[in-house]
Amino acid sequence: MANIKSAMKRTQVIRIRTKRNAAYRSMMKTAIRRFENALKADDLDVAREELTKAIRTIDRIETKGVIHKNTASRKKSRLTKAFNRAG
Numbered sequence: 268m269a270n271i272k273s274a275m276k277r278t279q280v281i282r283i284r285t286k287r288n289a290a291y292r293s294m295m296k297t298a299i300r301r302f303e304n305a306l307k308a309d310d311l312d313v314a315r316e317e318l319t320k321a322i323r324t325i326d327r328i329e330t331k332g333v334i335h336k337n338t339a340s341r342k343k344s345r346l347t348k349a350f351n352r353a354g
Contacts, residue, residue, distance in 0.1 A: 291333045298324040302346060306353050318350050
């Protein structure tokens, strides 16, 4: 455990940010899962909406620095490819 006041604060900030980042990642995974479920149900109109929401969520999380820009790009590309294959 840290003894210096600034080090204690840093560990507290890290703990808070880790929880926040986990929530953002969960949000992203949920958006992706909703898109994939709509795709499996062969409902292309709903899948298109869910794809838009998932891409928007991924972009937002990338902007906050939770995931790397290349990771975001890869995820968006794979989702779009899956949608285009289904359509």
